[in-house]
Amino acid sequence: MDAVAINNEKKPHVVFIPFPAQSHIKCMLKLAKLLHHKGFHITFINSQSNHNRLAKSGATNSTPGFDFKTFSDGSTADDGVEHIPTLAELWVHLATTFYNLFLDLVSGLETPVTCIICDGFMTYTNMINAAEKLKVPIILFYTMAACGFMGNYQAKALKEKGILPLKEESYLTNGYLEMKIDWIPGMEHIRLKDLSEMMLSADPNHLGLEYLSETAQAADKVSHLILHTFQELESSLVEEIRTIVPNVYTVGPLELLLNHISEKQITLSGYSLWKEEPECVKWLQSKEPNSVVYVNFGSIAVMSSEDLVELGWGLVNSNYEFLWIIRNDLVGGEPVVLPQELEDAVNKKGFIASWCSQEEVLNHPSVGGFLTHGGWGSIIESLTAGVPMICCPFSGDQITNCRQMCKEWEVGMEMGKNVKRDEVEKLVRILMDEGESVMRKKALEWKKKAEIATEISGSSSLDTEKLANDITKLSRN
Template identity: 70%
Template structure:
């Protein structure tokens, strides 16, 4: 009697590795949820302190007890032993976490993957900024395909990618620090389709250094070039927004998927399944529902929403200038002020300003940003220019004022103002008169009206991209099928 060996196909199983910051985790959780909906098992790896925050804020609630979706954690800071004595350990800074993971994440990751015996991992989706932990080497060791996910716009990725190009052209590093102020940074970079008019000063400031051995420079240099060492790449944008730039990236890299805006894709699933269309919490901080309650009493399009993201910090002087500018604009505002927004000191307002702000504004520590942006009472957004904030604002059809802080935010701001025509930039040195002027333009001026109309056009384009036959929907299908084929 012939015996036949039955071949059992592996269950597609993706291990997600986010960079340990709010916007990266939020974006990757949304993609993980979409892929899980396609029948793919998910293991999502957070650092211990970030996962604690996610659970305490309710951000992990929607994933609780879902078959085929699990969280795993890695240590992100050396144990002090204090927790064993019942003492709450201090939360490490992002810089401390980054340094610790450089030496420890690789082994912890291999331990997690080796423990997935019942449903072995068949694919890794790694944040593009986590390759410094040797994840490409880990994928090779495990013989598992790896996909890099850039939780940013195509312009943001291309901005970082220019580190090598500019170095090869002899434009970097800077000759000396005088080049930061002598007009050199006004030089236009004219070789990137879709980023015409981009200047050196519009690229991430981390690359504007005077020495090639600068640690942060080397990190970003290596991170961007690591894209050449993988066969698949995901970018959180939609083709219609950055068509020429996406085409350029696809010409350089073999398999690129554009999957944004992710929230609109999730909304599509809810609508198809006749579920309540709503927004889920993916936040490391507890969101305050009072923000939405306050907005309910306001006139349509009358409120300025202000949020500088999860990492930006400023001086108390800058915060005060923003405050006076908002108050003097005579527009009501909803302002998110994190407890750590001001550098190394508590927020203490001048008494007169505090009284004015109580009358015209609502201050909170965190909110459900997508719900706020889509609220009819909100008419404009004062933002730091993080990509998560910009793509959420475009999805809501809202114009912006941008105060770029770090990373890809300078590049985003340039594109937002000069190519997408939905924003205005505010100077790095904050002045209350400029804040007042730009808020009035945004909310009342002809410029604001024009930008609002353009933002509404991008909103419609984003909705088209995430419709059943839209570019992002098709790319999600292609991505899911590729992952299934890996197994």
């Protein structure tokens, strides 16, 4: 159903509830913009701190039919110094407060809510029960790959089979994690070690195992589920998930779907919680095609100062130019200070910034490779740009994403979590020297398939239309 058809009826009012992290917010904002373009009334709910940060990127400008609402996130101001809660602090805060905060917020909205699109990772706050209490249909949006979702979904089966929790901590190092899990279509021969490390504990009450199990199994309680992937990339997995949830929509890559909409028709812009530095793109302008390595470990991952130095020397010794994103809190929240010798060497070959417009950078002709932490937002953006990758996964679904990226999609290589300069140098050279004939070719093939999926008759375009139509039907019931 198109925007004109919906405008002739009562507009469905969809409330979005993102998990309070950069990649989740960005992904849900993009889908919200798409539905708004189709004539839906949108209310986007964010923590107060994240809303304030998002406002600086222009993402919260006043737009008819697109409202932003905030909830208290426990932030405080003392003597003019504001404390912005860490993700862990906010996670705990929401566990006990968000249910009632949400009900109060919805009750104060002028327009009745007709549908809730909730981040699957927010189901631990009892949002499914909240939807039942409000008598409003709820759709879960897992802003991740099908493989990431399915990996987490195995927590229950692994517990039932006695594989998890681990019998003892020694199982982490005695080869037990090499065990192959052979019952997941589309993830054949995946190993236990390729699943989230949050599952791999000898503690039967481990919070990570409980959380992943609860939030993934929430899919059993709903009839509609959204994934940020495209059918052609993970067809076997998507079909398997459709045996769990009757209605599954693949809506990725969202950026390509948005590209089909005129800029004049989208008044909201920006998705970043950090200030993006335009100097990054300006620096890239003078570089040769496929000559620059882009390095970014995302919005949450942290590393030691020793690993940072090893990474820096590996990049320098590769003899390739590089754009290196170093967040202010990348080294455990401590100020980042490079040894003078390394800083001098970096200044000759690279450019350092604290944040950038990643999609713009990845699509720049000079960028020939991406050294990433393997977050799904980064991987799908790299696939969309046709850029091969080196993956250094830190936690969560990054580990599963990395396995699929290397083994199934053949667009990258894995780097050890304990960063060594020789390994960084070697992998960067392979990526940039040999990527043209192997990984780069595969990456460009996936780029083309992503473009086809988001064309008018493509799988993701059709699923997005079906989603809009189904929300309208749900709103009438």
